[in-house]
Amino acid sequence: xxxxxxxxxxxxxxxxxxxxxxxxxxxxxxxxxxxxxxxxxxxxxxxxxxxxxxxxxxxxxxxxxxxxxxxxxxxxxxxxxxxxxxxxxxxxxxxxxxxxxxxxxxxxxxxxxxxxxxxxxxxxxxxxxxxxxxxxxxxxxxxxxxxxxxxxxxxxxxxxxxxxxxxxxxxxxxxxxxxxxxxxxxxxxxxxxxxxxxxxxxxxxxxxxxxxxxxxxxxxxxxxxxxxxxxxxxxxxxxxxxxxxxxxxxxxxxxxxxxxxxxxxxxxxxxxxxxxxxxxxxxxxxxxxxxxxxxxxxxxxxxxxxxxxxxxxxxxxxxxxxxxxxxxxxxxxxxxxxxxxxxxxxxxxxxxxxxxxxxxxxxxxxxxxxxxxxxxxxxxxxxxxxxxxxxxxxxxxxxxxxxxxxxxxxxxxxxxxxxxxxxxxxxx
Amino acid sequence: xxxxxxxxxxxxxxxxxxxxxxxxxxxxxxxxxxxxxxxxxxxxxxxxxxxxxxxxxxxxxxxxxxxxxxxxxxxxxxxxxxxxxxxxxxxxxxxxxxxxxxxxxxxxxxxxxxxxxxxxxxxxxxxxxxxxxxxxxxxxxxxxxxxxxxxxxxxxxxxxxxxxxxxxxxxxxxxxxxxxxxxxxxxxxxxxxxxxxxxxxxxxxxxxxxxxxxxxxxxxxxxxxxxxxxxxxxxxxxxxxxxxxxxxxxxxxxxxxxxxxxxxxxxxxxxxxxxxxxxxxxxxxxxxxxxxxxxxxxxx
Numbered sequence: 001x002x003x004x005x006x007x008x009x010x011x012x013x014x015x016x017x018x019x020x021x022x023x024x025x026x027x028x029x030x031x032x033x034x035x036x037x038x039x040x041x042x043x044x045x046x047x048x049x050x051x052x053x054x055x056x057x058x059x060x061x062x063x064x065x066x067x068x069x070x071x072x073x074x075x076x077x078x079x080x081x082x083x084x085x086x087x088x089x090x091x092x093x094x095x096x097x098x099x100x101x102x103x104x105x106x107x108x109x110x111x112x113x114x115x116x117x118x119x120x121x122x123x124x125x126x127x128x129x130x131x132x133x134x135x136x137x138x139x140x141x142x143x144x145x146x147x148x149x150x151x152x153x154x155x156x157x158x159x160x161x162x163x164x165x166x167x168x169x170x171x172x173x174x175x176x177x178x179x180x181x182x183x184x185x186x187x188x189x190x191x192x193x194x195x196x197x198x199x200x201x202x203x204x205x206x207x208x209x210x211x212x213x214x215x216x217x218x219x220x221x222x223x224x225x226x227x228x229x230x231x232x233x234x235x236x237x238x239x240x241x242x243x244x245x246x247x248x249x250x251x252x253x254x255x256x257x258x259x260x261x262x263x264x265x266x267x268x269x270x271x272x273x274x275x276x277x278x279x280x281x282x283x284x285x286x287x288x289x290x291x292x293x294x295x296x297x298x299x300x301x302x303x304x305x306x307x308x309x310x311x312x313x314x315x316x317x318x319x320x321x322x323x324x325x326x327x328x329x330x331x332x333x334x335x336x337x338x339x340x341x342x343x344x345x346x347x348x349x350x351x352x353x354x355x356x357x358x359x360x361x362x363x364x365x366x367x368x369x370x371x372x373x374x375x376x377x378x379x380x381x382x383x384x385x386x387x388x389x390x391x392x393x394x395x396x397x398x399x400x401x402x403x404x405x406x407x408x409x410x411x412x413x414x415x416x417x418x419x420x421x422x423x424x425x426x427x428x
Numbered sequence: 429x430x431x432x433x434x435x436x437x438x439x440x441x442x443x444x445x446x447x448x449x450x451x452x453x454x455x456x457x458x459x460x461x462x463x464x465x466x467x468x469x470x471x472x473x474x475x476x477x478x479x480x481x482x483x484x485x486x487x488x489x490x491x492x493x494x495x496x497x498x499x500x501x502x503x504x505x506x507x508x509x510x511x512x513x514x515x516x517x518x519x520x521x522x523x524x525x526x527x528x529x530x531x532x533x534x535x536x537x538x539x540x541x542x543x544x545x546x547x548x549x550x551x552x553x554x555x556x557x558x559x560x561x562x563x564x565x566x567x568x569x570x571x572x573x574x575x576x577x578x579x580x581x582x583x584x585x586x587x588x589x590x591x592x593x594x595x596x597x598x599x600x601x602x603x604x605x606x607x608x609x610x611x612x613x614x615x616x617x618x619x620x621x622x623x624x625x626x627x628x629x630x631x632x633x634x635x636x637x638x639x640x641x642x643x644x645x646x647x648x649x650x651x652x653x654x655x656x657x658x659x660x661x662x663x664x665x666x667x668x669x670x671x672x673x674x675x676x677x678x679x680x681x682x683x684x685x686x687x688x689x690x691x692x693x694x695x696x697x698x699x700x701x702x703x704x705x706x707x708x709x710x711x712x713x714x715x716x717x718x719x720x721x722x723x724x725x726x727x728x
Binding site for chain 2: 020213
């Protein structure tokens, strides 16, 4: 250790620069490891939609048809049966990502969270039940939307299975907030929400990581940063639509059921096969007033292509960067070794041999690279969730890189010594 | 020589960074990360300016139909032309559309001259760009401005100087949203920092070799100014000349071989070369001061 300190003191500025460059080298390895990992996640996320057809169900209940359908006493039950049959089908995946603003009273966020901010049609705050409400962006998502799009949280937890079920007189609603809310609300905060004119107490149970996107039929890359995400509620098969709650909140039940049936079907089946499969559901549930339309499959395919192209660019970039990093580190090592040749000569005079000096050079490189690895490891451990696998990966790559640099430093030292006529120099 | 090699690496990295930015911009509907979106309710005409820019005017209810204003020569996204037409000749109204765009969205009086050749941009693939000489506020009250020199704010102040505008904080789309893509930019920036450090190290090593020469000159009786001038002339001048050559080659590359949307990579290269020159000057000064102040030297 003492010899390292002596070598360090020989040229403090130069050695500090060497340590700095080793630190950047180690940070770069971290970024490269994280990037390869992230790219796999992104490809995995879009691969769920690859080679699949996307269909959208659209109800035909408008004007007289709507009035006629909802005049039946069992209209809600029919819609519910239809929705549950879609969700339970094994022939396709039923995917609910419903864009529907919610009203929030005493909302703390700024104007960009308003539902129509981007289109310049913001609605004024309004009063309801002596409370002032604002229209805020919100998405109602089924559990498979999170899985299909690999949505991740920066803190908190996802909705539990029970959160998607609506019980009679339910008043609480768990909410997950987009990353832009991280400075506005905190976990456990309560929000007074009006959802389809029914009052709920929302509890913040999680925050999304920045730039989480989901595929929807309206927007193939919907960014959730400014959204309040709530579960797409559904009603159990045994749920009775003849109770006080339903009579008190008819709009909530009607709108919830309609939004539930206007979902997407994701499947490898052709349009004809999908139609056959839906005909069977039509017959068993008795709901026929809907049509199936092909959703924005081309846009989704473009996003898949974009992500794959990005991966290729990324790998080329990583390869080129790695070559540059190794090249730069080798040059820095060469300079550091050359700078210390005078000191090594003194060591030779003092009775050391060349092998001992090579060992010192190698150990010094290994020590510097191992020490600087601590900083990115701590960074990785503290900032990225569930990073144990990533940390193991990083440490193994770092160890490999450190050994490679150690070996290279010894070879460089040998080349430096070969060029110097040591005997002549020692003679003076 | 090593200095020049690392200068080349540095400028290559800056170019790569601009190239990735351009890909992201195309995937984001040809909106750069520095673009500004704003709303203007009352404007009759756009004030002239010498700055280069592309202005998108649209109705937020129909954002896929965009009226385009091009100021001076602006690089457009890749287009497969179906009619050979000079885009800068604005005597006729013309349209460029995405491969998935609705033909019905092209108004009468506009000639389709080509399709966007942007297979990875779902936004451009569904857009209709209408380019004409006439500016009309009824085409839409929402605007997005993009400038290759990233001076959007000052352009808005000049072009819309008589109008009130409200900024809209929009979110980026396309590959800008991919975390891996942002990390790649970080990798490139870290590589640039690392290259800069190495450039400083090379300068220190290169100049430290001159300490014997400096001492000889000092012992010979040269003044500090003379020593500085001599060392400056044979270390810095070749570096400056080769750097200038690299910049000229970059300018030719940008103009004739592979033009990128932004010239920022060249201005950043000049800035980095300038910083290295400044570092070399400091290192030369420090080397001269430390060498001539060492004991044992005697000035005759």
